[in-house]
Amino acid sequence: MTVETFEIPVKEVTDVQTIKTTCAYCGVGCGIQATVSHSQRTVAVKGDPEHPANFGRLCSKGSALAETLDLSSRLLEPQIYGRTASWDDALTLVASKFQQVIEEHGPEAVAFYGSGQLLTEDYYVANKLMKGFLGSGNMDTNSRLCMSSSVSGHKRAFGSDTVPNCYEDYEHTDLIVLVGSNTAWCHPVSFQRIRQAKENNPNLKVVVIDPRKTDSCDIADLHVPVKVGSDVALFNGLLAYLYQENALDQDYINQHTEGFDQAIQAAQLDAFNVATVAEKCRLAPHVVEIFYRWFKETNKTLTLYSQGVNQSSSGSDKVNAIINCHLATGRIGKEGAGPFSLTGQPNAMGGREVGGLATQLAEHMEFSEQDRDIVQRFWQSDNVTDKPGLPAVDLFDAVANGKIKAIWIMATNPVVSLPNADKVKQALQQCEFVVVSDCVAHTDTLDLAHVKLPAAGWSEKDGTVTNSERRISRQRALLPLAGNAKPDWWIITQVARKMGFENAFPYETPADVFREHARFSGFENSPEQRLRSFNISGLAEITDEQYQSFPPTQWPIVSSDALQDINNFENTKRLFAEGGFFTPTRKAKFVAVEHRAPQNAPDADWPLILNTGRLRDQWHTMTRTGLSARLNQHKPEPFVEITPADAQANGLEQGQLALIESQWGKMLARVTVTDRIAQGEIFVPMHWTAQFSSHSRMGGVVNPVVDPVSFQPESKHTPVRISAFSAAWHGFILSRHPLVLDGIDYVVLTKGNGYFRYELAGKRDVKNWQGHLAYQLKPYSGELDWQTFQDQTKKVFRTACFHEGELQAVLITGPDSHLPEREWIGSLFDPARETELEADERMALLTGKPPLGTPDVGKxxxxxxxxxxxxxxxxxxxxxxxxxxxxxxxxxxxxxxxxxxxxxxxxxxxxxx
Known part of the structure; x- marks a missing residue:
């Protein structure tokens, strides 16, 4: 069977066109207006003022999306074992190999691993193929690493994975509690909306509950620097406090909930007074008292939580401890009041809708006999899996021990992002058959693939995503598919057809997939039956034209009336204010939880706790944001935050390189001494990979312990030790062209404006730097002119080289990390510069300081x-x-x-x- 061709239908358009689409980054789901020049293949972006998620705002990452569309880093052709191949050959091999493994070892020997970067249509087809036709539950996703504890908490409390509230509540609340969420950096547009709401409402208070004093504390009326892992004790204490203060909504509890007695009993045993809570959470008692009193006195309370809650071995319990407090006060799904999970990725919610987690079957259904029967009849398959598959950490353990012999990884980079990442790398290296579909040519994971499939990237993708407030938005294609790239749903569909499932995978457009997804959501789930909360069956007959123009809309959408005038459709903003949960009794369940310390405690060998998180201007493993020069400038190197006392105790100084070690791995990072964290804890960002650094992959250090309910890894609490990295020399290179710098202990690559920046350090001296640079730059520049300064007694070496007057590279090394700033030198590579260096600039070059009178912008x-x-x-x-x-x-x-x-x-x- 040959592969069918696929092209995005393009109407006749003028050269310049404005297209509305959705941002590719966090779960805020910001709308974008893209101005596209088709002849130049250029895009300019700005916020969509009509999109209800952002009303025109964009963060630094979203604003720079147009700077990440360069094709030089793209994977543009299929590859088989390192050679370019046709789509037919590549997909035939994938289909036949998966079929062979299933025939020889059974369906449990194959797996898919997806991503919140996939569109809902991609996710739907992948999940259908694996769970409905291959007969295995082994379809999991990187959403396991960020949102699965929220999923588990929602399902235990509400009977469904349903977010009750919406962004509009920011403007209607009087108390916002940010728990484990550096919203200022991780959801910047929502944070600015909260800031504006606070300016407009003098009564609005903000509480930030976080071990670190993050930038989110900028608008905080109270910072609660809770001990890492102690959130359950804090919220159990709050529930007990509310009970003791007679501050409960007894009518709501009686009418709409069950299990309160068990929950309050557990809370009182766990944290029966403020003093107990303060001790368990390492807090001043008056801080706990203020937080509790504000919560008690404020009916309109909105609790926003994210990875600091979810990424824990007790993440599900943390979620339910928060929800318990809202159920007990009736503050749920009401204007300005409710528990609100802030989704990490652009389509983590869409993946959950279709069943993309291994612990879900499809369309908010589980693995019960009744649910499986519904799925079998809708998909018309007798091979639907009858049990959950392996969640992420277990899945890659199964790859490591040989139980999974063929795996297909889609739009994600588990060799970097998973805990115990060195084991994940080794697992894929020894796996019998690894397929990776991605839009870039190199990632730590893609480089291990036997088959590489070029997927469409943002600006070419066409489909839907769902944000944190249940709002479905369109990602629209701005440009034609690059090279020979194809959409993920198309790639999976072709493999399904080659495996003999042509009739079940008839899709020709993403709208075809969406219509089936919408029909399925309402299958035996009418408004009268109301068995599942996710229902968009009102869109089951959406036309291609309506799909193309579909506006941002919140689910549920159960009436076909929505299609009569979709632009004026009345969104369901909030849920559960009057009960109506999706449990057998239609009542929410209080979940009795008790504080459990993280599984791996610090000890004499591993005395510090490693916390991890995101940066303001970077995203995941930097495959996209790393292409933007301006996004690389704020935090250009991996760093470790540490308190002055811990720095002194471990012989560390500001700006020095440190070695961080755990039982699972090690990494290097630049020291930042700060009082923003608690003594005994350190913090590192998650983003660096082997593509951008030699020894700074955070995932290799993080422990693989998971929550027993959600199976989400404990990324916020790993016992480690830290020490100074004793380098013989430190340095940096700014080069107009890329370099290979093997054999150096510390290398970090950053793309600048017209140059590549390399931060360097090593234990062994590098001999003949000038010859090394000359050899690598010769293919680009030919013969070079050199300008050099050397002081052997001080171990200082500085050189710059030119070709026909144009600066090609600058190298500066010294005995320690006290080196000139890079910003002014970097500005000399600016492509907009039309002149050669002035004489005074050339003389000042090796000092790193601009000539007198020349502006120096600084960091x-x-x-x-x-x-x-x-x-x-x-x-x-x-x-x-x-x-x-x-x-x-x-x-x-x-x-x-x-x-x-x-x-x-x-x-x-x-x-x-």
Whole structure:
């Protein structure tokens, strides 16, 4: 059977066209207006002022999406064992190999591993093939790493994975509690909306519950620096406090819930008074008292939580401890009141809708005999799996021990993102057959694949995503498919057909998939039956034209009336205010939970706790954001935050390199001494990979312990030790062209504006740097002119090379990490520069300091407008500025997404002190 051709239908359009689409990053789900030049294959983006998720706002990442569309890093042709192949050959091999493994070893020997980067249509087809026709439950997703504890908490409490509230509640609440969520960096547009709501409502208070004093604390009225892993004790204490203060909604409890007595008994045994809570959570008693009193006194309370809650061996219990407090006060699904899970990825919710987790079957159905019968009849398959598959950590353990012999990984990078990541890498290296479909040519995972399949990237994808507030939005194709790339749903469909399932996979367009998905959501799930909360059956007959113009809409959508005037359809904003849960009794369930310490405790060998998280301007493993020069400037290196006391105790200084070790692996990071975290804890960001660093993959260090209910890994609590990395030399290279720097202990690559930046350190001296650079640059530049300074006694070596007057590379090394700043040198590579270096610039080059009178912007603070710290400092001094608003008016910093406002405040304070 040959592969059918596929092209995105393109109507006749003028060269320049404006298309509405959805951002590719976090779960806020921001709308974008993209201006596309088809002849130039260029895109310009701005926020969509009509999209209800962002009303025109975009964060630094979303604003830079157009800068990530370069094709030089794309995977553009299928590859089989390292050679370019046709789609027919590649897909025939995938289909035959999976079929062979199933025939020889059974369906449990194959697996799919998906991603919240997939569109709902992609997810639906993948889940249908694996669970409905291959007969295995082994379809899991990287959403296991971020949202599965929320899923488990919702299902235990509500009988369904349903978020009760919506973004509009930010403007209607009087108390926002941010738990385990650095919203300022991880959901910046929502954070700015909260900031604005606080400015508009003097009564609105914000509480931040987080072990770290993050930038989200910038708007906090109270910071609760809870001990890592102690959230259950904190919220059990709150439930007991509310009970003792007679602050419960007894009518709601009686009418709409069950299990309260067991929950309150467990809470009182676990955390019976403020003093007990304070001790367990390592908090000052008055901080606990203030938080509890504010919660008691404020009916309109919204609790927003994210990875600090979910990524824990007790993550599901943390979620239910939060929900218990809202059920007990009747503050759920009401205007301005409810528990609100902030989704991590753009389509983690869509993946949950179709059943993309191994612990789900399909369309919010489980593995009961009744649910399986419904799925069998709808899909018309007698091979639907009857049991859950392996969740992520167990799945890759099964790859490691040989039980899974063929795996297909889609749009994700588990060799970096999973815990105990070195084991994951080894598992894939020894796996019999590894298929990876992705849009980029190299990732740590893709490089291990036997078959590489080029998938469509953002700007080419066409389908739907669902954000944190249950709002379905369209991602629309802006550009034709690059090279020979294809949409994920199409790739999976072709494999399914080659395996003999042509009739069940008839899809020709993403709208075909969406219609089936919508029909399935309402199959034996009418408004009268109301068996499952997810229901978009009102869209089952959506036409191609309606699908193309479909506006952002919240589910459920059960009436076909929605299609009569979809733009004026009345969204279901909130759920459960009047009960109506999806349990057998239609009542919500209180879940009795008790505080459990993380499984791996620190000890003499591993005395510190490693916490992990995201950065403001980067996303996941940097395959997209790493392409944008301006997104790389704010935090260009992996770093480790550590308190002054712990730094001193471990012989560490600011800016020094540190070695972080656990029982599972090790990594290198630059030391940042700070008082933003508690003594005994350290923090590192998650983003660096082998593509961008030699020894800074965080996942290799993180322990593989998981929550027993959600199977989500404990990414926030790994016992580690830290020590100084004793390098003989430190340095950096800025080069107009890419370099190979093998054999050096510490290498971190960052893309700059017209150059590649390499941060370096090593235990062994590198001999003949000049010859090494000359050899690598010769193919690009030919013969080079050199400018060199060397002081052997101080172990300083600096050189720069030119070709026909154009700067090609600068190398600066020294005995320690105290090296010149890189920003001014980097500006000399700017492609917009039309002249050669001036004489004074060339003389100053090896000092790293600009000539007198030349502006030096300093370290970039505002990525949206590329504004540096020194520019801001000078503006403050010259204009005697005292507020971030003043700074914004002067140099625009902080006036777009606002993520840099806390840092601007720190600069103002330092300059004016």
């Amino acid at each position: 970039i603070v505002c990525a949206c407008f590329n504004v540096g710290a020194k520019t801001i400092e000078n503006a403050i001094k010259d204009g005697k500025l005292t507020t971030p608003q003043d700074v914004g008016k002067c140099c625009k910093a902080g006036t777009n997404c606002g993520s840099c406002v806390p840092e601007i405040k720190e600069i103002i304070s330092a300059v004016n002190s």
